[in-house]
Structure formats: C-alpha cells, structure tokens
Amino acid sequence: MFLATTETAVYRNKFRRRRLARFLALVDDVLKTKRSCRILDVGGGVAYWKGLEDLWSDRPVHITLVNLKAEPVPDGRFTSLTGDACNMPEFEDNAFDVIHSNSVLEHVGSYANKRRMAEEIQRIAPRHFVQTPNFWFPIEPHFRTPAIHWLPEPLRVAAVMRKKLGFYDQAKTRDQAYEILSDASLLDFKDMQTLFPTSHIERERVFGFTKSLIAIR
Known part of the structure; x- marks a missing residue:
C-alpha cells in the first residue's frame, strides 16, 4: 500500500520546493536528448x-500518477x-524516463515490501528520485512528536x-493503536544504500540533523 499527499498548499513547504527543484535537474537531463519527459510518480497525487x-509547468512533461486509488486529472499532462x-507489472522495463516518489517508501509495510518497491523503481526507469524521512531525525514527521519512533x-x-x-486521530482501541503504528516505518542511511545500491544517497539537513534521505540516480 502507499499514500498520496492530501495537502492543497504544498507550495508553502520549502522542503518540497527544494526537492522538486532537485528532481527537475533529472528531468532537464532527459530533455537534453528528448523532446518530452515521461515521469512516473509512485504514490503521488495531483x-x-x-x-x-x-x-515545472514550462517543461514538456507527462506525469503518470500511480496510487491506491486513481483520481480525476485536470488536463492532458496527467x-x-x-x-x-x-508490484507494477503493467509497466515494462524502462517504460518511463524518470521516477519520482516523495515520502512513500516508509508506508509500504515490511522491509521486504520496501525492497520490492525499490526494485520496481529501478526496473521501470533509468533515473529516479526517491525521498523518505530519516529514522534518526529526532522528530517523527507523521506523528509530529519528538522521539516517539525511538x-x-x-x-x-x-x-x-x-x-x-x-x-493520526487518537486510537480508541489497542487494535487501532497497532494499526496506526504500522502505517509508517522509517529507514536510515544504510537501509537506503542497500535498497538503492547504484544511487547516490543525499542527506536533506536541518540544523545539522539529517531530516530526509533521497536516493538519486
């Protein structure tokens, strides 16, 4: 399983703006040799x-969004x-030019599932940009609470x-509590190196701490 962002004012998030600018450098590399760029966003939303x-609107791109549920799209760019x-067998090897995935990898469950997602991403496109929160950042980003994940x-x-x-809403039962806690499991730098062995793993830092990890190829 994986989640889509439901934020309607993402443009206010300086980290996401910075990440997308970094991702667009990969798109621009594609556009040096192609007239348009095919982007697959794994877990993203409109x-x-x-x-x-x-x-990004000035670039000739087409963005395919894959998520738990399809959603209406505003125009032919999507x-x-x-x-x-x-598991994305609907896509052939290198079906896209570049893959984007923002804060999704931590939501797919077990480490085995994370490995499967990483393998699919590396199969489906020669380039990728995969961001996930860092386990060792002191504030857990989903619970917005210091050290709860430790x-x-x-x-x-x-x-x-x-x-x-x-x-997350308050859990009313222990079953709900365990369901909430299983929604996200964070990775560290070595995990990302293992999952993306041919990628450069960038550290997104805040006040000297690594907030997020980004696999870039």
Whole structure:
C-alpha cells in the first residue's frame, strides 16, 4: 500500500520546493536528448504537482500518477492509475524516463515490501528520485512528536491511545493503536544504500540533523 499527499498548499513547504527543484535537474537531463519527459510518480497525487506547478509547468512533461486509488486529472499532462508500488507489472522495463516518489517508501509495510518497491523503481526507469524521512531525525514527521519512533512499542501504543498525534486521530482501541503504528516505518542511511545500491544517497539537513534521505540516480 502507499499514500498520496492530501495537502492543497504544498507550495508553502520549502522542503518540497527544494526537492522538486532537485528532481527537475533529472528531468532537464532527459530533455537534453528528448523532446518530452515521461515521469512516473509512485504514490503521488495531483495536488502535489498543482501546488508546485510554477516550478515545472514550462517543461514538456507527462506525469503518470500511480496510487491506491486513481483520481480525476485536470488536463492532458496527467494520467492517474490505481496500482501497487511494490508490484507494477503493467509497466515494462524502462517504460518511463524518470521516477519520482516523495515520502512513500516508509508506508509500504515490511522491509521486504520496501525492497520490492525499490526494485520496481529501478526496473521501470533509468533515473529516479526517491525521498523518505530519516529514522534518526529526532522528530517523527507523521506523528509530529519528538522521539516517539525511538520508544519501546508499549510506550508508543500508550502514546497514540492518549491523544491525537500529528496526522493520526487518537486510537480508541489497542487494535487501532497497532494499526496506526504500522502505517509508517522509517529507514536510515544504510537501509537506503542497500535498497538503492547504484544511487547516490543525499542527506536533506536541518540544523545539522539529517531530516530526509533521497536516493538519486
């Protein structure tokens, strides 16, 4: 499983603007030799791209969005499909010029699923830009809470049952608590190196801490 952003004002997020500018350098490399660039966004949504449209609208691109559910698209620059990030047999090898994925890899479940998603990304395009939050950043980005992801599981269960945290409503039962806690599992630098062995792993830093990790090829 994987998630799409539901933010409608993504353009205000300086990290996402910076990441997309970095991603567009890959697109520009493609456009040096091709008249248009085929982009696959694994887990992305229309709102993300529309919110940042001022950064990319001058480029001849077509963006295919693959997510848990397809969504209406505003114009012919987009295609939206239902699919599974860990298994995309509908796409041939190198079917796209470049793949974009922002804060999705941590949501696909087990490490085995993460490996399958990484393998699919590397199969389907020769270039990619895959961002995920860093496990060792002190603030967990989904719960918006310091160090909660470093706590023993019983304490994490108690925390999500106590009150609403970040994007998650308060868990009413232990079953709900475990479901919430299983929604995202973060990776570290060595994990990303292992999953993307031929990629450069960039560190996105904030006040000296690595906030996110980005596999770029």
